[in-house]
Amino acid sequence: MQLIDGKAVSAQMKKEIAEEVAQIKKAGGKIPHLAAVLVGHDGGSETYVASKVRTCEEVGFKSSLIRYEEDVTEEELLACVDRLNNDPDVDGFIVQLPLPKHISEQKIIEAIDYRKDVDGFHPINVGRMSIGLPCFLSATPAGILELLKRYEIETKGKHCVVLGRSNIVGKPMAMLMMQKSYPGDCTVTVCHSRSENLKEMCLNADIIIVALGVPEFLKADMVKEGAVVIDVGTTRMPSSVTKSGFKLTGDVRFDEVSPKCSYITPVPGGVGPMTIISLMRNTLLAGKKEIYK
Amino acid sequence: MQLIDGKAVSAQMKKEIAEEVAQIKKAGGKIPHLAAVLVGHDGGSETYVASKVRTCEEVGFKSSLIRYEEDVTEEELLACVDRLNNDPDVDGFIVQLPLPKHISEQKIIEAIDYRKDVDGFHPINVGRMSIGLPCFLSATPAGILELLKRYEIETKGKHCVVLGRSNIVGKPMAMLMMQKSYPGDCTVTVCHSRSENLKEMCLNADIIIVALGVPEFLKADMVKEGAVVIDVGTTRMPSSVTKSGFKLTGDVRFDEVSPKCSYITPVPGGVGPMTIISLMRNTLLAGKKEIYK
Numbered sequence: 001m002q003l004i005d006g007k008a009v010s011a012q013m014k015k016e017i018a019e020e021v022a023q024i025k026k027a028g029g030k031i032p033h034l035a036a037v038l039v040g041h042d043g044g045s046e047t048y049v050a051s052k053v054r055t056c057e058e059v060g061f062k063s064s065l066i067r068y069e070e071d072v073t074e075e076e077l078l079a080c081v082d083r084l085n086n087d088p089d090v091d092g093f094i095v096q097l098p099l100p101k102h103i104s105e106q107k108i109i110e111a112i113d114y115r116k117d118v119d120g121f122h123p124i125n126v127g128r129m130s131i132g133l134p135c136f137l138s139a140t141p142a143g144i145l146e147l148l149k150r151y152e153i154e155t156k157g158k159h160c161v162v163l164g165r166s167n168i169v170g171k172p173m174a175m176l177m178m179q180k181s182y183p184g185d186c187t188v189t190v191c192h193s194r195s196e197n198l199k200e201m202c203l204n205a206d207i208i209i210v211a212l213g214v215p216e217f218l219k220a221d222m223v224k225e226g227a228v229v230i231d232v233g234t235t236r237m238p239s240s241v242t243k244s245g246f247k248l249t250g251d252v253r254f255d256e257v258s259p260k261c262s263y264i265t266p267v268p269g270g271v272g273p274m275t276i277i278s279l280m281r282n283t284l285l286a287g288k289k290e291i292y293k
Numbered sequence: 294m295q296l297i298d299g300k301a302v303s304a305q306m307k308k309e310i311a312e313e314v315a316q317i318k319k320a321g322g323k324i325p326h327l328a329a330v331l332v333g334h335d336g337g338s339e340t341y342v343a344s345k346v347r348t349c350e351e352v353g354f355k356s357s358l359i360r361y362e363e364d365v366t367e368e369e370l371l372a373c374v375d376r377l378n379n380d381p382d383v384d385g386f387i388v389q390l391p392l393p394k395h396i397s398e399q400k401i402i403e404a405i406d407y408r409k410d411v412d413g414f415h416p417i418n419v420g421r422m423s424i425g426l427p428c429f430l431s432a433t434p435a436g437i438l439e440l441l442k443r444y445e446i447e448t449k450g451k452h453c454v455v456l457g458r459s460n461i462v463g464k465p466m467a468m469l470m471m472q473k474s475y476p477g478d479c480t481v482t483v484c485h486s487r488s489e490n491l492k493e494m495c496l497n498a499d500i501i502i503v504a505l506g507v508p509e510f511l512k513a514d515m516v517k518e519g520a521v522v523i524d525v526g527t528t529r530m531p532s533s534v535t536k537s538g539f540k541l542t543g544d545v546r547f548d549e550v551s552p553k554c555s556y557i558t559p560v561p562g563g564v565g566p567m568t569i570i571s572l573m574r575n576t577l578l579a580g581k582k583e584i585y586k
Binding site for chain 1: 399415416417418419420421423424425426449450451452458460464467468471472473478479480481482483484485487488489490491494497
């Protein structure tokens with residue numbers, strides 16, 4: 001069993017991006033600039049955005065943080081999106097989700113210029129991904145592809161089972177793994193809460209990507225010998241052991257599943273660290289206008 | 294075994310659409326207007342477009358046919374798309390594919406205003422479909438959904454195997470069958486030319502949608518008793534029996550597979566007749582501004 005070390009891969013990627021930014025700087029080019037919009041004071045969102053801003057600094061990007069209180073109106077937020085769309089210095093930006101209930105997340109997402117949509121949530125980017133055209137891939141799927149690539153995991157012709165059909169992980173992951181490319185070229189099965197035959201599907205899988213958000217859902221008797229298991233789950237479970245009072249728990253019962261695997265991602269330290277670095281890479285691509293002119 | 298009669302369903306839908314158009318007319322509303330752009334004189338394209346124009350007449354739509362010779366430039370075609378985008382009388386339009394090699398199909402598709410993209414090929418419509426938002430569904434997937442619906446075929450929790458991963462059938466079909474809706478809510482597997490375990494997947498399937506374009510690919514020993522089989526294949530095979538000198542052949546060996554099925558679509562007369570009528574429905578929706586304002 002080999003552990004897929006997302007922390008090490010993301011650190012390596014961070015180094016690579018920082019080097020490229022240093023070269024751009026040296027050549028007198030434009031420093032990539034990521035803006036983040038944060039509404040309210042949700043603990044999780046605060047942590048994510050702070051981490052994104054910090055990573056920008058570490059790789060040498062310019063970053064901006066725009067804050068609104070919980071009671072911001074949809075109109076104000078749309079006006080902010082419009083300003084960022086039209087700000088030539090901003091290469092890419094994100095609006096941290098979730099948003100307060102009185103604001104339509106979909107409306108905000110669709111208002112973002114898809115050429116600056118480094119989160120990859122705009123329908124144009126989702127559609128282009130599905131068709132197989134260059135686009136901004138959303139962070140978690142992009143991070144998983146990168147892990148498969150860096151560990152040179154064979155995918156062609158393999159059976160990949162995706163557990164979960166969310167718009168941000170399950171569906172894009174399925175589309176990507178069936179594309180005629182590497183990683184990809186898999187037979188892909190998507191299972192979810194309504195699936196009658198989930199266990200037998202998993203037992204048949206060469207690669208299992210679990211994104212259900214159900215702690216320790218995947219057990220040893222659902223996994224065949226030699227499988228590759230990618231755990232996207234990150235549920236905060238109360239813990240008396242950690243200082244914070246909780247611990248991140250994946251969707252895989254790691255202790256019993258890992259001995260059967262050829263490769264497995266731990267939680268934490270697997271897929272998690274890949275998401276922010278994938279956002280950084282999208283920002284770099286946006287800055288270099290590699291995907292859209 | 295029950296035959297799924299696409300010809301009868303499409304005739305019924307044609308009647309329904311014609312009635313709705315008659316009511317719109319009576320109420321003094323705007324008659325839906327479909328424009329079709331045809332480049333060159335390819336036999337298949339000529340037939341399809343003629344059939345689309347004829348069906349427009351039958352349901353009471355206004356239709357326009359814009360023809361270009363094979364040597365039209367990309368710029369001229371883009372200018373035509375631009376005119377149609379800006380023509381307030383045109384509710385929806387299609388550019389018949391394939392286009393000559395010197396013209397980028399993708400560029401033309403992306404130039405079409407997605408609110409008039411009744412073929413559903415624009416990345417925005419593809420992305421919105423994937424996310425589960427209202428959109429123009431492309432004709433073949435929409436036609437298959439309609440057949441499943443009108444025959445009240447159970448899909449929830451079933452295992453649906455899609456053979457083929459094309460952008461116009463396989464991928465959208467997979468996305469639609471996994472959505473939390475009816476028809477849908479299936480466990481979905483997508484197999485293709487690289488799949489190592491295609492036969493066992495098919496044997497496990499409750500619903501098989503075959504869109505490989507390989508005549509008589511699906512055989513009796515690949516189908517379990519009671520399966521639903523949807524045949525999207527339409528290959529022209531030479532024939533000494535028919536007047537035209539060819540016959541349409543599906544991707545299913547119908548004679549041996551059909552006795553095992555609970556439901557099956559024939560070729561011709563199954564999925565085929567559903568495609569044009571699905572385009573008509575999209576045009577009606579465009580005319581009524583039901584999807585986009």
